[in-house]
Amino acid sequence: xxxxxxxxxxxxxxxxxxxxxxxxxxxxxxxxxxxxxxxxxxxxxxxxxxxxxxxxxxxxxxxxxxxxxxxxxxxxxxxxxxxxxxxxxxxxxxxxxxxxxxxxxxxxxxxxxxxxxxxxxxxxxxxxxxxxxxxxxxxxxxxxxxxxxxxxxxxxxxxxxxxxxxxxxxxxxxxxxxxxxxxxxxxxxxxxxxxxxxxxxxxxxxxxxxxxxxxxxxxxxxxxxxxxxxxxxxxxxxxxxxxxxxxxxxxxxxxxxxxxxxxxxxxxxxxxxxxxxxxxxxxxxxxxx
Amino acid sequence: xxxxxxxxxxxxxxxxxxxxxxxxxxxxxxxxxxxxxxxxxxxxxxxxxxxxxxxxxxxxxxxxxxxxxxxxxxxxxxxxxxxxxxxxxxxxxxxxxxxxxxxxxxxxxxxxxxxxxxxxxxxxxxxxxxxxxxxxxxxxxxxxxxxxxxxxxxxxxxxxxxxxxxxxxxxxxxxxxxxxxxxxxxxxxxxxxxxxxxxxxxxxxxxxxxxxxxxxxxxxxxxxxxxxxxxxxxxxxxxxxxxxxxxxxxxxxxxxxxxxxxxxxxxxxxxxxxxxxxxxxxxxxxxxxxxxxxxxxxxxxxxxxxxx
Numbered sequence: 001x002x003x004x005x006x007x008x009x010x011x012x013x014x015x016x017x018x019x020x021x022x023x024x025x026x027x028x029x030x031x032x033x034x035x036x037x038x039x040x041x042x043x044x045x046x047x048x049x050x051x052x053x054x055x056x057x058x059x060x061x062x063x064x065x066x067x068x069x070x071x072x073x074x075x076x077x078x079x080x081x082x083x084x085x086x087x088x089x090x091x092x093x094x095x096x097x098x099x100x101x102x103x104x105x106x107x108x109x110x111x112x113x114x115x116x117x118x119x120x121x122x123x124x125x126x127x128x129x130x131x132x133x134x135x136x137x138x139x140x141x142x143x144x145x146x147x148x149x150x151x152x153x154x155x156x157x158x159x160x161x162x163x164x165x166x167x168x169x170x171x172x173x174x175x176x177x178x179x180x181x182x183x184x185x186x187x188x189x190x191x192x193x194x195x196x197x198x199x200x201x202x203x204x205x206x207x208x209x210x211x212x213x214x215x216x217x218x219x220x221x222x223x224x225x226x227x228x229x230x231x232x233x234x235x236x237x238x239x240x241x242x243x244x245x246x247x248x249x250x251x252x253x254x255x256x257x258x259x260x261x262x263x264x265x266x267x268x269x270x271x272x273x274x275x276x277x278x279x280x281x282x283x284x285x286x287x288x289x
Numbered sequence: 290x291x292x293x294x295x296x297x298x299x300x301x302x303x304x305x306x307x308x309x310x311x312x313x314x315x316x317x318x319x320x321x322x323x324x325x326x327x328x329x330x331x332x333x334x335x336x337x338x339x340x341x342x343x344x345x346x347x348x349x350x351x352x353x354x355x356x357x358x359x360x361x362x363x364x365x366x367x368x369x370x371x372x373x374x375x376x377x378x379x380x381x382x383x384x385x386x387x388x389x390x391x392x393x394x395x396x397x398x399x400x401x402x403x404x405x406x407x408x409x410x411x412x413x414x415x416x417x418x419x420x421x422x423x424x425x426x427x428x429x430x431x432x433x434x435x436x437x438x439x440x441x442x443x444x445x446x447x448x449x450x451x452x453x454x455x456x457x458x459x460x461x462x463x464x465x466x467x468x469x470x471x472x473x474x475x476x477x478x479x480x481x482x483x484x485x486x487x488x489x490x491x492x493x494x495x496x497x498x499x500x501x502x503x504x505x506x507x508x509x510x511x512x513x514x515x516x517x518x519x520x521x522x523x524x525x526x527x528x529x530x531x532x533x534x535x536x537x538x539x540x541x542x543x544x545x546x547x548x549x550x551x552x553x554x555x556x557x558x559x560x561x562x563x564x565x566x567x568x569x570x571x572x573x574x575x576x577x578x579x580x581x582x583x584x585x586x587x588x589x590x591x592x593x594x595x596x597x
Binding site: 014018029030034042046047049103114119126128134137138139159166191192195227236256260265269271278 | 293319322384395404468480514524538553573577581
């Protein structure tokens with residue numbers, strides 16, 4: 001606590017602050033804890049009054065049940081298939097986003113061409129365009145290509161760049177010393193060699209942020225898979241979970257929470273591995289915007 | 290001169306994925322969407338020009354006004370609360386306390402939860418019968434003061450049937466949105482840590498208190514960040530879709546959580562009224578543009594930019 005007060009007061013303030021933060025921490029954590037607690041109960045226990053926080057009999061089998069597909073216990077989420085679909089899409093969008101956005105951002109950040117700055121300003125402005133405005137013509141486009149019901153509408157666009165990632169990488173590329181490029185040019189390097197051999201290796205932190213945000217975007221996306229996917233065996237986790245909820249919502253809460261836990265867990269695991277990239281990525285895009 | 294020209298061509302080649310992506314996935318759909326908004330169009334038939342008919346129908350469409358009202362009301366509750374909660378958390382975490390990273394992680398975690406999982410989880414928490422939220426609220430009770438057989442001031446707090454009650458469903462969604470302010474909090478916290486320490490030291494010499502420093506240094510220094518977040522918040526909040534759709538695709542009860550994008554989605558893909566959906570899309574775009582311009586205009590007086 002900044003301030004010219006006595007040591008006693010500031011120590012007391014620190015205690016008050018900690019107590020408030022611990023209370024708030026509980027408020028922020030309790031929904032997640034409740035999700036896990038419900039996921040581990042037998043169905044009957046989820047409706048017990050008063051509710052129990054620690055399940056009387058841990059039902060780890062709930063997670064396994066969500067993996068089974070086409071079994072007699074109809075309606076359980078074919079989580080394995082949905083998870084595989086989601087991972088395929090994530091891999092394709094991350095690969096495309098890292099590659100194409102890096103090349104495009106390089107052109108915006110470190111090359112001279114007429115109309116560059118105007119086009120960049122327009123690119124930034126497109127971040128304001130809400131998806132519902134372009135949704136119908138884009139759907140029509142994919143329909144005329146015969147792509148409805150396939151994965152293609154969900155990953156092909158990622159290979160053509162996105163304004164947000166271009167912006168993020170351009171900001172980073174511009175912080176690298178331009179003398180590096182000049183020296184390489186004098187040595188006879190082509191623009192592609194400079195990009196590939198000098199700039200890219202130095203940009204791993206920024207590329208990691210783009211990969212991370214693209215992965216999160218694909219993993220979380222709901223509206224687009226809902227529009228384009230038609231068959232249950234092509235569903236992503238988001239669409240699959242929603243389909244399960246409409247069929248069995250209000251009855252099988254422990255199964256639903258087991259499935260939700262498995263959708264949340266990988267994201268949280270990735271966060272703990274890449275905490276620095278997350279925090280820095282968010283801070284940079286929020287502050288330099 | 291020739292080298293310049295070669296460089297320009299190479300650069301265009303480098304930028305070509307985005308030139309294509311921008312034209313195909315943004316420019317063309319934007320223009321096509323305006324055109325379709327003046328057409329009777331379903332994917333099965335080619336568009337037929339009908340002039341302003343879609344827009345005229347919209348003005349008379351009660352559901353359109355309902356969804357616009359719902360979305361506006363939701364935004365007016367969720368946006369200020371979001372800024373307030375995120376900013377308050379960031380201020381608390383900026384007080385140089387021990388365990389900062391642990392608290393920051395805890396407050397940030399909920400914003401990582403994917404939207405569909407989030408909706409399913411809160412459906413369960415808000416459940417009127419077995420929901421943990423109402424169970425927790427039920428602990429708020431007071432037996433009263435017994436005087437001559439009466440229990441004065443007795444009360445038992447009964448939580449509402451959140452998502453089953455049209456007057457509580459929107460507040461429920463607002464509450465849920467406040468749970469996911471981690472992103473904004475991280476941005477504010479980074480902004481707070483950028484404020485030059487010398488400003489606070491100067492204020493200390495003048496004997497300024499905590500509130501005076503927050504009001505006169507912290508908030509002005511962070512105003513550009515707050516403005517940027519507010520604009521992104523407006524754009525995002527007006528497009529709210531996944532959470533209410535998962536909770537109730539028809540926006541029940543009494544269409545109280547039937548939002549604008551849900552109605553666009555239904556028009557486009559349920560009723561096959563794609564021209565109508567495009568008209569709604571464009572109205573939304575214009576509203577977002579006007580609100581953003583308004584926010585920037587208003588901020589001219591209140592936002593402090595360091596280098597200008």
